Amino acid sequence: MPDEHGFTGSNHIMNAWIEAGTQRGSCRGVFAGVVVDDLARADQAWRGVEATFAHQRTDGGFEANDRPNGKSAKPIGAAVETAFFFLQECGRMVLIIRESPHEAHFHDRIVALEPKMRRACAFILAGYDHIIEDSSHAVNRIVIAAKAFGTCGVVLHDEQLIATSKKLIAHAITLRDPEGVFIENGGRDSSYNVVSILFGSVLGLHVSIPEFEAVLPAAMKWQLSRVKPTGEIDVTGNTRTGVGKEASPFTGEAKSVNYGEVVQAFTLYGLIHGDQAALEAADRVFAFMQSGAKAKKR
Numbered sequence: 023m024p025d026e027h028g029f030t031g032s033n034h035i036m037n038a039w040i041e042a043g044t045q046r047g048s049c050r051g052v053f054a055g056v057v058v059d060d061l062a063r064a065d066q067a068w069r070g071v072e073a074t075f076a077h078q079r080t081d082g083g084f085e086a087n088d089r090p091n092g093k094s095a096k097p098i099g100a101a102v103e104t105a106f107f108f109l110q111e112c113g114r115m116v117l118i119i120r121e122s123p124h125e126a127h128f129h130d131r132i133v134a135l136e137p138k139m140r141r142a143c144a145f146i147l148a149g150y151d152h153i154i155e156d157s158s159h160a161v162n163r164i165v166i167a168a169k170a171f172g173t174c175g176v177v178l179h180d181e182q183l184i185a186t187s188k189k190l191i192a193h194a195i196t197l198r199d200p201e202g203v204f205i206e207n208g209g210r211d212s213s214y215n216v217v218s219i220l221f222g223s224v225l226g227l228h229v230s231i232p233e234f235e236a237v238l239p240a241a242m243k244w245q246l247s248r249v250k251p252t253g254e255i256d257v258t259g260n261t262r263t264g265v266g267k268e269a270s271p272f273t274g275e276a277k278s279v280n281y282g283e284v285v286q287a288f289t290l291y292g293l294i295h296g297d298q299a300a301l302e303a304a305d306r307v308f309a310f311m312q313s314g315a316k317a318k319k320r
Contacts, residue, residue: 024066028072032270035273040095042095049067056124081145082144086104103157110166112135143180158197161194161218168190169222194218202241204218212264216283245287263279285307
C-alpha cells in the first residue's frame with residue numbers, strides 16, 4: 023500500500039521519488055481492494071496512482087532520480103522501461119475495475135486518467151526501438167512491455183497499441199531455447215521464466231495471442247521441474263536469480279526468486295488450462311512461502 027507520499031515499492035523503501043516503475047504496486051493495491059470489495063483499501067491504494075502521474079513529464083514519460091547504485095531512469099531507454107513497468111499494471115488495473123461491480127465508483131477518476139495514460143503510451147511507443155535493443159537479452163521485459171501496450175490499448179481502444187503488443191509477443195516467442203524455455207541473459211532462470219509465463223498469461227486474458235498460448239506448455243514443463251517436493255524453487259544453473267549474479271539497483275541485495283509470482287503463474291496457468299499439476303505445484307510453493315522456510319534460507 024502507498025505510504026503518506028503515495029510511494030510504493032523501492033520509492034517507499036528509499037523514502038523518495040526515484041522512478042515510476044516501482045509504483046506498479048499501487049495499481050495492484052487498487053485491484054486487490056476491488057476484487058475483495060474493499061473500496062476503502064482500493065481508494066487508499068489509488069493515492070499511489072495519483073502520485074505517479076503527478077511526476078509525469080510533458081513528453082508523457084516520468085521524472086526520475088538516481089538510484090542508490092548511481093544509475094537512473096533518466097536516459098531514454100531506461101525512461102521507457104520504467105514507464106512500461108508502471109503502465110502494464112495501470113492498464114490491468116483499469117480493466118479489472120471495468121469488469122467489476124465497482125466501475126461507477128472509479129468512473130470519473132478513470133476518465134481523468136485516460137489522457138495521461140495516452141501520453142505515457144505515446145512515449146513508450148516512440149521508444150519501441152529502445153525496448154527491442156535494451157530488453158531482448160531479458161525476454162520477460164519484452165513480455166511486460168507487450169502487456170503494457172496491450173492492456174492500455176484495450177483501455178484506450180487504441181488498435182496501434184494492441185498491434186504493438188502483438189508484435190512484441192511475436193518477438194518474445196523467438197527468444198526461447200530449443201526446449202521452449204524463455205531466455206534470460208543467455209540461459210535459463212527459474213524466476214524470470216515465470217515472469218514471462220505469468221505476464222503473458224495475464225495479457226492473454228484481454229488480448230488474443232494464441233501463438234503465445236501455444237508455446238507456454240514447454241516453458242511450464244521446465245518450470246514445474248524446478249519445484250522441489252518441499253515447494254522450494256531450484257535455482258541451480260540460474261543465470262540471474264538465487265545465485266548471487268545480480269543485485270537490486272535499490273537495496274544492493276542479491277536478487278532471489280519471486281515466490282509470489284511463481285504461485286500466481288502456476289495458479290493462473292492451471293486454471294486456464296485445467297492443469298492439475300500446475301495447481302498442485304502452486305499449493306506446494308505457497309506452503310513453502312507460508313512456512314517461513316524461504317526466509318530462513320536467506
